[in-house]
Amino acid sequence: MTLPSMASARLPAEGASRRNLALLAALFGALVIAPWVVNDYLITVLILILYLAYTGQAWNIMMGFAGQLSLGHALYAGLGAYIAAVLFKQFGIAPWLGFLAALPVAAAAGAIIGFLAFRFGVAGVYFAILTIAFAEFARIGFDHLSVVNASAGLFLPVTQHGYNDLWNLRGGPTMFYYVILAATMLAFILCRGLLNSRIGYFWLAIREDEQAARAAGIDTFRYKMYAVMISAAVTSFAGVFYAFYYNNLFPEQVFSISRSIEMILGPIIGGVGTLFGPILGAFVLTGLAETLNSAMVAFGVDLPGAKQVLYGICLLLVVMALPSGIWPWLSRRLGLTDGSR
Amino acid sequence: MPFDVYLNVAVAGILTGLVYGLMALGLSVIFGVVRVVNFAHGEMMSIAMYLAVVLFSGFHLDPLIMLVPIAAVMFVFGYALQAGVINPFITRPEHSQFLLLVALAIIIVNVLLIIFGPDARTIQTSYAYDSFQIGRLIVDASKLYAGGAAILFAVLLFAFFRYTLVGKAVRACADNYTGALVVGLNVNRLYALTFGIGAACVGAAGVMMTLIVDVTPIIGPTYTLLAFVIVITGGLGSMLGALVGGILIGLTEAFAGLLFTPSAKSMFAFGILVLVLLFRPQGILGKRTA
Numbered sequence: 001m002t003l004p005s006m007a008s009a010r011l012p013a014e015g016a017s018r019r020n021l022a023l024l025a026a027l028f029g030a031l032v033i034a035p036w037v038v039n040d041y042l043i044t045v046l047i048l049i050l051y052l053a054y055t056g057q058a059w060n061i062m063m064g065f066a067g068q069l070s071l072g073h074a075l076y077a078g079l080g081a082y083i084a085a086v087l088f089k090q091f092g093i094a095p096w097l098g099f100l101a102a103l104p105v106a107a108a109a110g111a112i113i114g115f116l117a118f119r120f121g122v123a124g125v126y127f128a129i130l131t132i133a134f135a136e137f138a139r140i141g142f143d144h145l146s147v148v149n150a151s152a153g154l155f156l157p158v159t160q161h162g163y164n165d166l167w168n169l170r171g172g173p174t175m176f177y178y179v180i181l182a183a184t185m186l187a188f189i190l191c192r193g194l195l196n197s198r199i200g201y202f203w204l205a206i207r208e209d210e211q212a213a214r215a216a217g218i219d220t221f222r223y224k225m226y227a228v229m230i231s232a233a234v235t236s237f238a239g240v241f242y243a244f245y246y247n248n249l250f251p252e253q254v255f256s257i258s259r260s261i262e263m264i265l266g267p268i269i270g271g272v273g274t275l276f277g278p279i280l281g282a283f284v285l286t287g288l289a290e291t292l293n294s295a296m297v298a299f300g301v302d303l304p305g306a307k308q309v310l311y312g313i314c315l316l317l318v319v320m321a322l323p324s325g326i327w328p329w330l331s332r333r334l335g336l337t338d339g340s341r
Numbered sequence: 342m343p344f345d346v347y348l349n350v351a352v353a354g355i356l357t358g359l360v361y362g363l364m365a366l367g368l369s370v371i372f373g374v375v376r377v378v379n380f381a382h383g384e385m386m387s388i389a390m391y392l393a394v395v396l397f398s399g400f401h402l403d404p405l406i407m408l409v410p411i412a413a414v415m416f417v418f419g420y421a422l423q424a425g426v427i428n429p430f431i432t433r434p435e436h437s438q439f440l441l442l443v444a445l446a447i448i449i450v451n452v453l454l455i456i457f458g459p460d461a462r463t464i465q466t467s468y469a470y471d472s473f474q475i476g477r478l479i480v481d482a483s484k485l486y487a488g489g490a491a492i493l494f495a496v497l498l499f500a501f502f503r504y505t506l507v508g509k510a511v512r513a514c515a516d517n518y519t520g521a522l523v524v525g526l527n528v529n530r531l532y533a534l535t536f537g538i539g540a541a542c543v544g545a546a547g548v549m550m551t552l553i554v555d556v557t558p559i560i561g562p563t564y565t566l567l568a569f570v571i572v573i574t575g576g577l578g579s580m581l582g583a584l585v586g587g588i589l590i591g592l593t594e595a596f597a598g599l600l601f602t603p604s605a606k607s608m609f610a611f612g613i614l615v616l617v618l619l620f621r622p623q624g625i626l627g628k629r630t631a
Contacts, residue, residue, distance in 0.1 A: 069436055116615075122622050125378050125435060125577075129569050130618050133611045136566065140608040151604075257562060261443055268440045305454035305558075312447035316426075319440045323433055 020336050027279075031181055035174045043173050047245070049286045050180040051238060056266035056278030057187040058234035063264070064273035065191075065200060066227035067207030069124070072113075072131030074259035075138050076106040076232040080239025081249055082148055085156055088168070088244075095169045099240045103233045109134070110232030114225045132257060139255030154249040169244040176245050183241065184279070187234060191275055194230070203227055207273070235263075269318055271325030280327050288314055345477045350595045352480055356488030358591020360549045362584035363491040364564065365571035366498065367542030373578035374515040374535040377427060378435070380442035383564030384449040385540055389415050389547030390556040391453060394462045397551075404464060404548050405486055411548050412494075412541040419540025424533040431532065446561060453558040461555040469552075487549035494545050495584055498538070502580070511535050515578075543568075567607070570614045576627020585625055589613065 031050075035043060055077065062068045083105055084098030093101075113134050117127050143151045164171030169179070194200045202223045205213040214220045243249055253259070270281025292307045322329050368382050379385070392411050396402040426445070430438050471482035502508040514521040514531050521528050550556075567590070575586025590610050597606040617624060 063436065069439075071439070116619055120619050120622060122618050125372075126573065126618060126622060128435070128439075129573060130615065132566065132569070133614045133618070137608060137611045137615070140605055140611070144602070144605055257566065264436075265440065265443075268436055272434075272436060303455055304459070305451035308451035309448050309455065312444045312451065315440065315444035315447070319437060319444065320426075320429070323437055 019334075023336065028181075028185060035177060040173060043177050045286060045290055047173065047177050047180055049282045050177075050184045051241065051245075051282075052262065052266050052286060053279040053282035054180060054184045054187050054241075055235060055238045055263040056270070056282055057184070057191055057275075058231050058238065059264050060267045060272065060274075060278050061191060061194065061234065062227050062231035064267060064277070065195065065207065066203040066224055067210075068224060068227060069128040070131045070228075070231070070260075071128045071257070071264070072133070072135030072260050073231075073235055073263050074255050074257070075109060075131070075135040076235035077239035077242060077259065077263070078135075078138060078142070078251075078254040079106045079109060080236030081243035081254055082142065082154070082239075084240040085154055085243040085249055086148060089154070089156060094167050095240050095244050096167065099237055102236045102240060106236035106239075107229040107233040110228040111225060114228035118221050118224050132260070135255055135257065135260060139251050142251035142255060145251075148249070148251075151251060156244065156247040158247055169241075176241070180241055183237060188275060188279070190234070195275065199223065199226060265315070267325075269315070269325060271327035274325070274327045276331070277325050277327040280330070281325070284326060346599070348478055349480075350599050351592060352478060353484055354592040354595025355588050356480075356484040356591070357553060357595070358588035359488040359491040359584065360546050360553065360587070361567065361571055361591050362575075362587020363494055363549075364543050364546035365568045365575065365583040365587050366495060366580060367539040367546070368568045369572045369575070369578060369580060369583040370498075370542065371536055371539035372572070373580075374511055375423065375427075375431060375532050377431060377438050378442070378569075379539065380439055380565060381446035381449060381561075382543055382568045383566070384446040384561035385415065385419070386543045386547035386550065386564050387453060387556060387558065387561045388418070388449060389544035390551050390560075391457060391462070392544075393548045393551045394464055394556060397464045397466075398462075403466060404551050405490065408490060408494075408545055408548050412545040415544025415547075416537040416541040418537075418544075420533045420537035422540070423536030424529070427536065428529055428532065446565070450558050450561055457558060459558065461557045463555045464551045466552065483552040487552045490549055491546065494542070495580075498542065499580060501538075507531075507534070511538075563607075567610065570610050573624055574614055574617045576624025579624065579626045582624050582626035589625075 031046070034046060038046070055073065059070065059073050062070050080099065080102040083102035084095045087093040087098040087101060088095055113131060116122070117130055122130055142148055148154050158170075164175040166175060166179075169176075194203075202213070202218050205216065205218060206220050206223060210220055239254075242254070266281030266285055267278040268281070269285060270279065271277030289307070289311060292310050296302075296307055318326065364382070364386060368379055371377060371379050389411050392414065393404045393407055396407050396411075397404060422445070427438075427441065430441050466483065468482045468486075473480045473482060473485065502512060510521070510526050511531050511534065513524070513526060514528050514535075518528065521531075554560075571586040571590050572583055573586075574589060575582030575584070590613070593609045593613055594606040597603075597609040601609075621627075
C-alpha cells in the first residue's frame, strides 16, 4: 500500500526542527505539571488519552512505518494484561517483572502471525483480516480458559494503601498518570529513533513499494517481522497498564475488536506514519468524546447512543476532509515540518 | 450419538449457512467490483432486520413477503451511500476506507439504539414452530424458507451478472477499471449500483435472519466478522465461493455447537479462516491474483 501524501521523507528544515522540539518540550512540560493544576476527573481523562496515544504509537510502528495494516492489536495488549495479572495474582510477581514475561510472549504472537502471513503471501486486506482472526481466536479461547477464570473475569485484589506502591503498580490515579506519561514519552523517543535509523528507512521503503525495496536488496520478510514484533512488544505494556489500572479483565472486553479499533482510530485521525499523529489523534478523539459527554449533560439529553452518533459523524467529517490525518495538515499550517514526521 | 442427530444438525447448518452465504455474497460483490471492504456490512444487515421487525410488529407483514421490498429499500440505501459518501474513497488507502466505514458502522449501530433501544427484538411468525418431517429428518420450517429464499436470491443475482447488459458492464468494471472507462462505461454509477446490489443482498439475508435469530442494535460487528470469514474462506470476489463458504461456516458452527459448546462455535469458524489463509489464501473457489 502506498501513502502518497507521505511519499517524501525529507528531513525537516533546521528552523522547523527547532520549533518542533520546542513544541514537544512545551507539550510534555505541560503534561508533567498537569496533576498539580487540573482536577481528578481530568487526570483520568488524561490517563485515557495517554493510554491511547501510547497504543496508537505502538500500532503506528507496524502500519505507519512498515505499511502492514493490523486490525487485531487487542491481542498483544490482552496477552500483556493477562500474563502480568495472572503472575501477580497467583505468584505475587510484580507487574514490571510480569511485563518482562509478557513482552516475549506478545512478540512471539506477533512473530507467528507475521511469519504465517508473510511466508504465505498474505497481504493487504487479507493480512488485516488474519490479524482480526487471531485476536478473535484469543478472545473466544480465553473465554473458555479456566486458568484466567474464563468469561467470569479476572480481578486483581485492590488494597487500600495510604501510599503509592510503584513497584507493584498499586496506588492512585496520579501514579498511573505518571507511569503512562513516561511510557508515552519513551514510546515517542523509541519511534523517533527507529524512524531515523537504518531499520526505519527500510520500513519506509517497504511501505512505499515492497517490490522495489526487495529489488534494492532489503530483506523485506525480515524487516516486516521486526515491525510486527516490536509493535506487539510495545503494545503488550499497554495491556499490563490496563490490567493494573482497571483491576479487572474480561476476555470479551480485552480482546474485543472494538479495543483494536479504539487503538487505531487515533493514529489514523492524527496522521498515519507521523510521530505526532497518534498523540494528537488521542487528544482529539478523547477530547471530542468527553466534550460530547459534557454537552449531553449540559443540554439535558439523556439518549443512549446520541453521543456515539455525533462521534461517528465527526469521524466521518474528519476522514472526508483530511485524508492524511490532522497532523500533516496542522504542521504545514503551523510551519513546523513538511508534515512527514 | 445416533446418525439422525448428525443429519438434522447438518441440514440445519446448511440452511443457516445459505443465509450466511447470501449475506457474504453482498460483501463479496462489493469488494470484487468497488474494491472497498465494507466494514459496516453486519450493521447494514441489522438495518434490514429492524425494518422486518417493524413491518411485522406494526403491520403484520410476513418477513418472507417483505423480502423484496426491504431488499429494494436497502438497494437505495447502498446506492446513495456509495454515490454520496464512499465514492471519493475508492482510490484512498485501505486504512482510510476502513475508518470511513467504521464511522458509518458506529452511526448505524447507535441510530438503531436510539430508535429501538437495547432490547432484543424477535419475530413470531405463524410458522415459527412448524417443521417438516422427511423420514427421520426433521427440518425447521423457518430455516427451510430462509435457506430456499437465499438460493432463489442468489440464482437471480448470478443470472443478472451473467445475462444482462448492466451485469456485464459491472463485471467489466471489476475486470479492468481503465478499460471500462475507455469504452465509455459510467463507472461511478456502476459502482453505486454494485454497492446497492451488495446492500440488497445483505438486506435480503437480514430479513431471513430474523426468522432464525433475535435482533439487537449491537449484533452488527459479529456478522461483519462472520461475513469476512465466509468471503475469505470461499474466495473474495467469487460469487459461488461466498455461498460455499457460507455453507461451510454454517456447518462448522452447527457441529461445533453440537460437539463442543455453542459459545465456542465462532472459534472454529476463525480456525477455518486461518487455515484457508495459510494454505489457500485466495479461498476455496478464488482465483489467484498477484
